[in-house]
Amino acid sequence: MIVRDAKPCYYAYRLQMGEHTQTGLITVASVADYDSNRIRKHEFTRPDKEDDRVRQIEALNAQTGPVLLAHPDNDDAEQLIAAAVTGDPVADVTADDGIRHSVWLIDDESAIERIGAVFSALPNLYIADGHHRSAAASRVAAARRGTGSQGRPDSAEYFLAVIFPARQMRIMDYNRVVTDLNGQSVDDFLRAVGVRFTVTPSTAPVKPEHTGVFGMYVDRRWYHLTIRPDLVPTLDPVRRLDVSVLSDQLLGPILGITDLRRDTRIDFVGGIRGLGELERRVDQCGIDDNKAIAFSMHPTPMADLMSVADAGEVMPPKSTWFEPKLADGLVSHVLD
Incomplete structure (x- = not known):
């Protein structure tokens, strides 16, 4: 009524x-x-x-x-x-x-x-x-x-x-899953990532505790990724976001994903579903050398959202999960 x-x-x-x-x-x-x-x-x-x-x-x-x-x-x-x-x-x-x-x-x-x-x-x-x-x-x-x-x-x-x-x-994390490694082996992929990030194996799922850090799950293993500080454009309210850093430094140049809105190779998983959902999707999707991969994100801070809006800019797709x-x-x- x-x-x-x-x-x-x-x-x-x-x-x-x-x-x-x-x-x-x-x-x-x-x-x-x-x-x-x-x-x-x-x-x-x-x-x-x-x-x-x-x-x-x-x-x-x-x-x-x-x-x-x-x-x-x-x-x-x-x-x-x-x-x-x-x-x-x-x-x-x-x-x-x-x-x-x-x-x-x-x-x-x-x-x-x-x-x-x-x-x-x-x-x-x-x-x-x-x-x-x-x-x-x-x-x-x-x-x-x-x-x-x-x-x-x-x-x-x-x-x-x-x-x-x-x-x-x-704001919760908004994570990414990619269906393949863009034709690369796991070893070649890790070497390419290591040029831009510090890559550290982890014995447990990685839930980033601050900006500039990412979790990565591939080939049934978790890794800590830490972006090189000199690669973060700190004065740009959009490009300094973790979601932008991942796209600009890894998804685009290494995995060949340049259009997050239209590329069917990438999917987005709200943090409310947990890191186990990332593992499940990757393990189901990855077959032989065609390895799927997932990235766990630190939540976009509310202050960063407001800074982007104040600058009259827009955030990349799937940046926030409230x-x-x-x-x-x-x-x-x-x-x-």
């Missing part, structure tokens, strides 16, 4: 996944702020996926899936939301994947005013997940602008969003 609020309000939203907790604000964000880049992006979008989202919004005359936004460190914003979650939630459910979703209504006028003032003063917000949803909302707003045929003329000028503090958000995921349908933004 869907119940419409009697008056405008906010909601506080807490996600719990194991020992990780993050608490944010369910609200609507301004399309104008998105269009002017006050709400900053870090990914390209695909027109076909935008089209799907536009059709969904138009068919429902509502937005049911929120955009995941992050705000820079701000103690006032965090304290206001923390104060809103002291009572009983209006919704508290644990999904099949074990993630707990808790929602608190914020309808006190003074709290609404304070939250509005603090969040409106934030210099920027950053899209963490939901680039196609926000792009579709912008297109719907532009199409409806000035028509006056869909109820309140400004309802489509906003899109459903949840804003979390960047320092509370959790967990826990937002639930669709808990709160909707109706466009009338």
